[in-house]
Amino acid sequence: xxxxxxxxxxxxxxxxxxxxxxxxxxxxxxxxxxxxxxxxxxxxxxxxxxxxxxxxxxxxxxxxxxxxxxxxxxxxxxxxxxxxxxxxxxxxxxxxxxxxxxxxxxxxxxxxxxxxxxxxxxxxxxxxxxxxxxxxxxxxxxxxxxxxxxxxxxxxxxxxxxxxxxxxxxxxxxxxxxxxxxxxxxxxxxxxxxxxxxxxxxxxxxxxxxxxxxxxxxxxxxxxxxxxxxx
Numbered sequence: 001x002x003x004x005x006x007x008x009x010x011x012x013x014x015x016x017x018x019x020x021x022x023x024x025x026x027x028x029x030x031x032x033x034x035x036x037x038x039x040x041x042x043x044x045x046x047x048x049x050x051x052x053x054x055x056x057x058x059x060x061x062x063x064x065x066x067x068x069x070x071x072x073x074x075x076x077x078x079x080x081x082x083x084x085x086x087x088x089x090x091x092x093x094x095x096x097x098x099x100x101x102x103x104x105x106x107x108x109x110x111x112x113x114x115x116x117x118x119x120x121x122x123x124x125x126x127x128x129x130x131x132x133x134x135x136x137x138x139x140x141x142x143x144x145x146x147x148x149x150x151x152x153x154x155x156x157x158x159x160x161x162x163x164x165x166x167x168x169x170x171x172x173x174x175x176x177x178x179x180x181x182x183x184x185x186x187x188x189x190x191x192x193x194x195x196x197x198x199x200x201x202x203x204x205x206x207x208x209x210x211x212x213x214x215x216x217x218x219x220x221x222x223x224x225x226x227x228x229x230x231x
Contacts, residue, residue: 004118007031007048009039009065010080011057019052022107023114036060043069050118052110055081055092063095070096074142074154076117080105093195096154120159120181132165134228135204146204147228156181157200160193164214164224173221197222 033039036059055062144151159181201208
């Protein structure tokens with residue numbers, strides 16, 4: 001993963017320099033921004049492999065940046081913020097963030113989170129493609145299609161859908177989905193999975209309020225039925 005490009009965004013210069021120091025030690029190329037407008041410009045022009053994004057920024061806040069990027073990009077985003085409530089976390093994850101680190105934080109832990117998220121990007125061995133009803137997952141190109149129309153999935157959403165599609169009909173607990181899609185060293189909380197599943201339903205279900213394909217098995221977890229097929 002050395003040589004990957006990481007954009008670090010925070011309005012505190014000392015925080016940016018500290019994070020940059022640790023990421024440089026891991027071999028990453030680090031871009032820096034100190035306000036929302038510069039962060040958005042660099043994200044759109046430099047195409048980083050991952051963004052560490054503070055929420056409280058001058059110009060454009062981190063949530064708005066995340067919302068804007070998710071309109072046409074699946075770049076992994078780790079949110080960095082002093083807001084610590086579950087609702088704050090769920091808001092960020094609901095916009096498509098891949099992980100969430102609260103301040104004050106350990107730069108060593110943040111560097112580990114960066115490594116964990118980048119390990120989840122395409123490149124590991126497995127099937128090149130899965131066709132599941134009207135759903136197609138292309139693992140080489142990291143592209144998903146529903147009835148031949150492209151789906152704009154985040155890296156975590158793609159990975160979760162891939163896990164479910166590879167063993168369709170099998171019930172996966174939240175812990176199993178965290179292990180298989182997010183990695184052993186993911187230190188989030190169970191509701192993270194629920195938020196990503198909700199986002200997936202919004203993208204593939206005819207009516208996300210009454211899911212036909214990604215089914216909840218109460219007390220057990222989630223399973224995927226044939227997309228576009230009878231339930």
